[in-house]
Amino acid sequence: MNLTARSPQDAAAPAHDRVYRALRTRIMHGEITPGAALTLRGIGREFDVSMTPAREAVRRLAAEGALFLSSSGRVSTPELTNERIEELAALRALLEVELSSRALPRAHMALIDRLQMINGTVAEMVTKRDAVGYIRTNLEFHRTLYLRAQAPAMLAMAETVWLQLGPTMRALYGRLRRTDPPQNHRLIIAALKAGDEPGLRLAVRSDVTQGLRLLTG
Amino acid sequence: MNLTARSPQDAAAPAHDRVYRALRTRIMHGEITPGAALTLRGIGREFDVSMTPAREAVRRLAAEGALFLSSSGRVSTPELTNERIEELAALRALLEVELSSRALPRAHMALIDRLQMINGTVAEMVTKRDAVGYIRTNLEFHRTLYLRAQAPAMLAMAETVWLQLGPTMRALYGRLRRTDPPQNHRLIIAALKAGDEPGLRLAVRSDVTQGLRLLTG
DNA sequence: CGGCTCAATTTGTGATCACTTGAGGGGATG
DNA sequence: CATCCCCTCAAGTGATCACAAATTGAGCCG
Numbered sequence: 001m002n003l004t005a006r007s008p009q010d011a012a013a014p015a016h017d018r019v020y021r022a023l024r025t026r027i028m029h030g031e032i033t034p035g036a037a038l039t040l041r042g043i044g045r046e047f048d049v050s051m052t053p054a055r056e057a058v059r060r061l062a063a064e065g066a067l068f069l070s071s072s073g074r075v076s077t078p079e080l081t082n083e084r085i086e087e088l089a090a091l092r093a094l095l096e097v098e099l100s101s102r103a104l105p106r107a108h109m110a111l112i113d114r115l116q117m118i119n120g121t122v123a124e125m126v127t128k129r130d131a132v133g134y135i136r137t138n139l140e141f142h143r144t145l146y147l148r149a150q151a152p153a154m155l156a157m158a159e160t161v162w163l164q165l166g167p168t169m170r171a172l173y174g175r176l177r178r179t180d181p182p183q184n185h186r187l188i189i190a191a192l193k194a195g196d197e198p199g200l201r202l203a204v205r206s207d208v209t210q211g212l213r214l215l216t217g
Numbered sequence: 218m219n220l221t222a223r224s225p226q227d228a229a230a231p232a233h234d235r236v237y238r239a240l241r242t243r244i245m246h247g248e249i250t251p252g253a254a255l256t257l258r259g260i261g262r263e264f265d266v267s268m269t270p271a272r273e274a275v276r277r278l279a280a281e282g283a284l285f286l287s288s289s290g291r292v293s294t295p296e297l298t299n300e301r302i303e304e305l306a307a308l309r310a311l312l313e314v315e316l317s318s319r320a321l322p323r324a325h326m327a328l329i330d331r332l333q334m335i336n337g338t339v340a341e342m343v344t345k346r347d348a349v350g351y352i353r354t355n356l357e358f359h360r361t362l363y364l365r366a367q368a369p370a371m372l373a374m375a376e377t378v379w380l381q382l383g384p385t386m387r388a389l390y391g392r393l394r395r396t397d398p399p400q401n402h403r404l405i406i407a408a409l410k411a412g413d414e415p416g417l418r419l420a421v422r423s424d425v426t427q428g429l430r431l432l433t434g
Numbered sequence: 435c436g437g438c439t440c441a442a443t444t445t446g447t448g449a450t451c452a453c454t455t456g457a458g459g460g461g462a463t464g
Numbered sequence: 465c466a467t468c469c470c471c472t473c474a475a476g477t478g479a480t481c482a483c484a485a486a487t488t489g490a491g492c493c494g
Contacts, residue, residue: 014290015448039475050449052269055476056276063280065370072456073231073476087370094311153282153304153381157374164370231477256445267479272446289486290446 016053019043020060027066027077028163030135030170038067038075065164077167085212088165092208095158096142100188100204102149107192111148115192118144119185126182131170141185145192172211184210233270236260237277244283244294245380247352247387255284255292282381294384302429305382309425312375313359317405317421319366324409328365332409335361336402343399348387358402362409389428401427 013021023043026032043054058075061067068078080088118141125134139162146155184207191200230238240260243249260271275292278284285295297305335358342351356379363372401424408417 014446041475051476052448052450055273056447059273059277060280063277065373074457075476084370087368090315090368091371091374094315098307098311151304151307153301154308156282157308157377160374233477258445268446269478269480273477291486292446 014053015047015049016056016060019047019049019053020057022047023057023061024066024163027061028135028139028159028166029132030166030168030173031132032077032167034077034167034171035079036077036167038077040075061163064160066166078164080165080168085165085168088161089209089212091161092158092165093205095154095161096146096208097201097204099146099149099151099154099158100200101197102151102154103145103147104192104195104197104200106148106150107145111144112189112192115141115144115185115189119182119189122182122185131173134173135166135169138182145188169211182207231270232264232266233273233277236264236266236270237274239264240274240278241283241380244278245352245356245376245383246349247383247385247390248349249294249384251294251384251388252296253294253384255294257292278380281377283383295381297382297385302382302385305378306426306429308378309375309382310422312371312378313363313425314418314421316363316366316368316371316375317417318414319368319371320362320364321409321412321414321417323365323367324362328361329406329409332358332361332402332406336399336406339399339402348390351390352383352386355399362405386428399424 038058040051040054040058043058044051047054058067058069062069062075065078068076070076118137121137122134122141125137143155143159146158149155184203187203188200188207191197191203255275257268257271257275260275261268264271275284276286279286279292282295285293287293335354339351339354339358342354360372360376363375366372401420404420405417405424408414408420
């Protein structure tokens with residue numbers, strides 16, 4: 001099956017973990033449309049494993065809210081209601097504002113440079129209208145910043161929220177007609193440079209909630 | 218099989234779900250000491266199921282951070298570092314302050330009465346020095362309030378944090394020599410009655426972080 | 435008396451299979 | 465033409481087994 005080189009941490013990874021990671025990435029990056037159905041046998045066939053590891057991966061993702069299990073056990077990506085989306089956006093704001101706050105005193109020039117580079121890629125994805133690429137690099141931008149917060153539990157929660165929003169995000173950003181580069185990311189970088197905590201908090205809050213405006217507003 | 222009466226929501230529940238719920242409750246209420254080892258075959262034996270549903274329950278709990286899986290797959294309850302505990306406490310503060318804020322405008326007299334009744338039970342548990350009972354009723358107090366926030370995703374996250382703190386909480390509260398009733402709960406109730414949002418936020422923050430003082434301070 | 439080695443045993447992993455249930459389609463009926 | 469019913473097949477659940485890895489404890493040597 002997949003004979004491509006794997007990153008070190010994936011070397012000799014158990015089957016269920018391989019499947020889990022592959023599906024997780026797909027979902028988080030919006031590569032699966034909301035409401036799409038999955039089957040354990042289908043997943044097993046695709047990754048060349050039996051139903052057992054497929055089931056473990058699916059249940060793990062369901063526990064994280066990335067997949068929806070119907071009462072009869074059928075598996076699909078969740079179709080979020082507007083209320084749910086708003087709530088998850090509020091969670092993003094809550095968690096990510098805190099994470100950025102904690103990262104601020106630890107953010108040195110090397111980090112800011114790296115963020116600017118990633119942001120360049122984000123802008124590129126926007127102009128190319130590559131939705132999946134945009135989501136991926138956008139999340140990389142945020143994760144890079146939040147890693148500096150040295151708060152693994154909080155970051156894990158934020159990623160769980162991203163995961164839940166994944167399938168919906170694609171549809172959401174698909175409506176974005178804008179081709180202008182991410183303005184809020186620039187504000188975040190500027191606030192980091194200036195050591196301006198209130199400005200940073202505001203910029204992060206705006207960035208994580210802006211995608212929602214066009215849905216609810 | 219298991220012919221004992223089950224609660225309504227457990228009726229005809231799949232085996233893996235029964236096991237999951239039973240273990241989850243045990244962990245959240247602090248009935249398992251940190252670092253305790255579990256085995257799939259042992260769990261299967263206890264609940265009279267095979268390894269398969271035991272594995273699903275364990276992996277689901279591991280995904281929620283309630284169990285720790287060693288690199289070799291061995292299962293145990295996590296032993297949290299002080300940094301981790303502080304971070305989880307910060308998460309509790311963040312999430313629960315927000316939840317209480319959202320619950321405030323919806324908190325009518327019936328809810329406040331119910332909170333006062335639960336709080337009576339909490340006080341009773343304190344005087345009886347019943348650690349598990351204390352944790353259970355204390356969480357019931359918080360959950361009852363937060364349910365009014367109408368924010369299921371946020372509440373689920375808060376419960377995940379409780380779950381992660383479960384095994385540690387017992388040890389934590391075991392050090393509490395106090396037999397005085399929960400003062401912060403009274404402040405919460407008072408703030409709810411008065412419709413005092415800043416006071417409520419402060420009281421909730423104090424309540425969820427107080428247990429930590431004796432650890433870090 | 436303490437540390438090391440090796441083997442027996444415990445434990446997780448993954449495949450396979452029997453069983454049951456629920457979803458979806460096709461046809462008959464009003 | 466719509467609705468309802470039944471039937472079939474697909475899909476999840478859970479048990480069992482073979483296998484590999486790791487743990488543990490006994491026995492031995494220093």
